[in-house]
Amino acid sequence: MRKEASLDQWKELYDVTLNLKELEPWQYLDSADLIAIKLQGMEEPVFMSVMGRLGTCYGVSMYEGMDGLADFDMVANAGSKDGPSIYDTMMDQSCITWYAGDRDEVPEAQKKVIKELGLKFRGKGQWQYFLSFEKGYTPFTLDAREAGILTEAFKGLFMAVRAIKEKRISVDFEQGEILWRLYNTETEEWNMFAGPLPLCEREYPEIELEDQELRQKLKEQRQINQELAIELAYLHTEVRDQEYDRPLCPRVLIVMDWKRDIILNMELMKPEDYEIDVILNFFVPYVLSNGRMKKIRARSPWVFAALIDICEYCGIELKKADLGKVDNMLMDMMDRMG
Incomplete structure (x- = not known):
């Protein structure tokens, strides 16, 4: 059963999002330059893709686990003439996305949250909102679980982007590396390093009629x-x-x-x-x-x-x-x- 995010959850999410926005992560990362973050208590990492390097559609998408990474790969390679349409591909993925857009793009439920939090967004491309994509459904407002995970992921992404901005870490994205951020339970510290991108192509079964x-x-x-x-x-x-x-x-x-x-x-x-x-x-x-x-x-x-x-x-x-x-x-x- 769906559990709605509380106002306190929304406040924390908006706080970390606005801090991240101040860094302008799209100045340092392309949408294909992934950041993998292994959150505490989760078996698989989340993969963060930053949008807006080309000056349009600013935001960040979070893909959960290896299935999410396969969805990212599917979307990244969409658009071929004899492949599924972009729309079908977008609706067939599961991810959580933060957008910096216009007021008329913001779902009514989130406009209410923004008002209750006393946030003021003015101008084109300045409204901050979030959408949950799930296969078979239209994009929808985040629930409590999604808001919580995205908040923690954005805290890690903030640290990763700041390290890249300050040139404290080097990642050769063009050669297939991604930035990993993992929590070491023994030292109780976060570690960041460049590493390979895992294999991520979505797999489809080939069915053979047994009858x-x-x-x-x-x-x-x-x-x-x-x-x-x-x-x-x-x-x-x-x-x-x-x-x-x-x-x-x-x-x-x-x-x-x-x-x-x-x-x-x-x-x-x-x-x-x-x-x-x-x-x-x-x-x-x-x-x-x-x-x-x-x-x-x-x-x-x-x-x-x-x-x-x-x-x-x-x-x-x-x-x-x-x-x-x-x-x-x-x-x-x-x-x-x-």
Whole structure:
């Protein structure tokens, strides 16, 4: 169950954030120059990425643990022509972000906190606010746990940035080093040093249907001259559901007949739905009812994870491709929905 951050927690978080802002960490760090901080009581470090070196979108994102680092890697490498869209990538990550932005960007709940704390922000790009990103949900206000972790991480980040600013430590970020800050329980002191970036690529399983009878049955279906596009996409909207303690960012499985430009299937997913199951639950009945399609175009790693083995077995071409037509249809649909 969600526990809201107390006003005292918000005060401490804003205090350390404003201290960090005074250092202007974006003057010394690029978004790819990571700071790893091993907080007391946590098994894995948090990874801090500073934004704003190019003069836009100032702030800091915190990624928790090795899964968070894999999310950072996914976001950092997003934007390729035949890869997932930037929006889908952003909605598929989990992180906590501090932004220095404009007043109209600040969630109403945080405007209330700012007022209760007596803070005064004036001017463009001067409003400080925080968002929690979680896969399957729209960005939302921090809860008590998140506010606490970010506060402690910012205390460590402040010390790390100050050490870099004062040239007390050297890190060769361009050669793959990152700055580590670890607490030594024996000496009861914090240690900082340059070290390697851990392997962090997000992993996807490659599924093999174990039912040999079903595999053979799929393979024996007649092949039809049809090309499909299969995509997992987040809708540009927010849905409130009492079953969840934060608003949803709906995700859908979309199947498009590529030559005819029509949507054959659109299934709304829940945050807890497993992507592999959703994809196979479409693919298997469809092939059994209609035959083996000639080609499937896809760009989501989950589609390849679910289908690469069975497509190869059944003689179906599975091709990584740009799905601009799917994007256009989605945007047109969202425009009609308002």
